[in-house]
Amino acid sequence: MTTSTPDRRTLIVDSAIDLIASRGLRALTHRALDTALELPAGSTSYYFRTKRALIEAIVDRITTRSRTDFATGQADLAAPTGAPGTFTDSAPDRLAAGIAGWLDRLLAQRRNHLIARHALIIELLGDAEMHDKLASSLFSHRHATTLFETLGASDPATAAADFIAVLEGLVFDRFAGARTGLVPGTAKSVNQLATVLAAQFRAIS
Structure with a gap:
C-alpha cells in the first residue's frame, strides 16, 4: 500500500520534530530525514524544497x-x-x-x-x-x-x-x-x- 502525499508530508514533519527534539535544530537536514524514514535520497526535498519550507511546516503542525x-x-x-x-x-x-x-x-x-x-x-x-x-x-x-x-x-x-x-x-x-x-x-x-x-x-x- 502506498502512502498518500498528505500522509507522507505529515510523516516527514513529525519525524522532523522528533529529530529536533533528540538531536537539536542543527541536525535537521533533508538527508537526515530521508535516512531516519528510510526514504530514497531526495524524498524530503521533493515535498519541502528548502529548510525554510520544512520549518514553516513544523510550525504549522x-x-x-x-x-x-x-x-x-x-x-x-x-x-x-x-x-x-x-x-x-x-x-x-x-x-x-x-x-x-x-x-x-x-x-x-x-x-x-x-x-x-x-x-x-x-x-x-x-x-x-x-x-x-x-x-x-x-x-x-x-x-x-x-x-x-x-x-x-x-x-x-x-x-x-x-x-x-x-x-x-x-x-x-x-x-x-x-x-x-x-x-x-x-x-x-x-x-x-x-x-x-x-x-x-x-x-x-
Missing part, C-alpha cells in the same frame, strides 16, 4: 495540533461555575487541578513538540510572523483573558499574560529544567503543577 488539543481539553480550562467575579475557597484548587491535568497530558503526549517549539522560538527571534505564531501556539492569551475576566481580575489582560508566563515556565521546567525527572502521567506530576497554579489563582481571589 505544532500550531494545528495545539489548537486541536485545546479544543479537546477546553473543559479543563473553564472557570468554576458561579456568577462572574465570584471565587469560593475551593475554586482555586478545582481550577488549578483541571489545568494541571491538561498540562500533564501535554507533557506526557507532546514532549518532543515542546522541545522543538522552544528551539524554534529562539531560532526565529528575528522572524516576527513565524516567531509570534509559534510563541502563541500553546496558550491562548484571548482565552486566558476571558478566564480572568470571569474570575474578576482587576486587569484581566495583564493577569492573563502573567499566567501564560507561569504556564510556559512550568512546562519548560518539566521538559528541560530542574524537574525533568518528574514523570508525567502520575499524581505527583499533576500535584506539582496544580500547587503552583492554585497559588496564582489565590493571588487574585
